[in-house]
Amino acid sequence: MVPISWYLMLSALLFGCGVAGFLIKRNIITIFMSIELMLNAVNLTFVVFAAKWQMLSGHIFVFFVMVVAAAEAAVGLAIIIAVFRTRETLNVDRVNLLKL
Amino acid sequence: MLHIVLFLFFGALCLGGAINLLAQRHPISSALSLIVVMGSLAVIYLLLGAEFVAAIQIIIYAGAIMVLFTFVIMLLNAGEEERTKGNNLALIVGLPGLLLGGSVIAWVILKGMPQTGLAIAGFRGSAPEIGRLLFRDYLLPFEVTSVLILIAIMGAVVLARPRGED
Numbered sequence: 001m002v003p004i005s006w007y008l009m010l011s012a013l014l015f016g017c018g019v020a021g022f023l024i025k026r027n028i029i030t031i032f033m034s035i036e037l038m039l040n041a042v043n044l045t046f047v048v049f050a051a052k053w054q055m056l057s058g059h060i061f062v063f064f065v066m067v068v069a070a071a072e073a074a075v076g077l078a079i080i081i082a083v084f085r086t087r088e089t090l091n092v093d094r095v096n097l098l099k100l
Numbered sequence: 101m102l103h104i105v106l107f108l109f110f111g112a113l114c115l116g117g118a119i120n121l122l123a124q125r126h127p128i129s130s131a132l133s134l135i136v137v138m139g140s141l142a143v144i145y146l147l148l149g150a151e152f153v154a155a156i157q158i159i160i161y162a163g164a165i166m167v168l169f170t171f172v173i174m175l176l177n178a179g180e181e182e183r184t185k186g187n188n189l190a191l192i193v194g195l196p197g198l199l200l201g202g203s204v205i206a207w208v209i210l211k212g213m214p215q216t217g218l219a220i221a222g223f224r225g226s227a228p229e230i231g232r233l234l235f236r237d238y239l240l241p242f243e244v245t246s247v248l249i250l251i252a253i254m255g256a257v258v259l260a261r262p263r264g265e266d
Contacts, residue, residue: 001217002107002147008209010111010144014137016202017118027181029127029173033134036165037118040141043153050225051148051218059225060238062153066160067245071252073165077172078259084176085263090127091182 007048014041028083028090032076039069106147110140125181127173131166138162148218150225 018041021034043062050058080090087095117136124130138161145154234242 002103003215004218005209005213012205013115014118017122021122026184027127029178030130033130044141047145047148047150047153051223054223056225056229056233059150059153059230060233066156070160070165071248073168074252074256077168078256081260090178
């Protein structure tokens with residue numbers, strides 16, 4: 001049997017990778033993928049604690065997180081397409097004006 | 101024993117995929133390594149007895165969401181990431197800060213959690229049980245998510261529409 005702390009360490013490391021990617025990547029799509037990585041890390045924590053307390057509510061919460069992630073991906077990628085259409089670039093350093 | 105071997109293998113695969121996501125400069129390579137991360141996370145969910153979550157992890161995340169990502173990467177013809185001049189301060193302050201933060205988090209996790217194995221015998225998050233819970237206790241949140249999805253669809257259509265068509 002695997003101790004619960006191992007799972008939590010894996011989750012923390014994945015979340016850390018997501019934060020690092022969010023900070024160091026310059027491509028707007030890769031930044032968006034780092035956010036998905038962070039959501040996955042949090043989902044792992046939910047499932048681990050659901051198994052620890054033997055409660056299914058954690059699984060339900062993971063389900064809702066996935067629904068929100070799907071909605072976020074749809075809207076976010078539409079925003080990326082809109083940004084690319086006006087700016088002709090995916091580099092976040094070049095996207096520095098609020099107006100279109 | 102088998103649990104530990106499976107956990108170590110797929111945990112390492114997961115972490116390797118996440119680090120590869122950071123290391124690759126081309127977005128399509130990052131997207132493919134994110135699929136590896138999600139697939140190995142699904143196996144770890146199975147180890148934790150979360151059958152339904154593992155299935156929807158594969159179907160929704162590794163399937164639907166990542167297909168959307170690769171589609172957009174190919175639609176926009178995203179090339180290699182441009183290198184930017186890094187700040188030296190980021191290296192000097194960032195690495196010790198990373199080590200400090202990492203060790204604090206590791207200390208809290210290892211200190212606060214029992215070192216005994218996680219007993220998951222008899223605990224199965226199967227689809228019938230999840231469905232019973234979802235449509236009885238969590239019916240209102242479930243219905244609200246359908247409104248959320250509808251708003252997201254409309255938002256995506258409005259945002260991605262070519263400009264000057266209103």
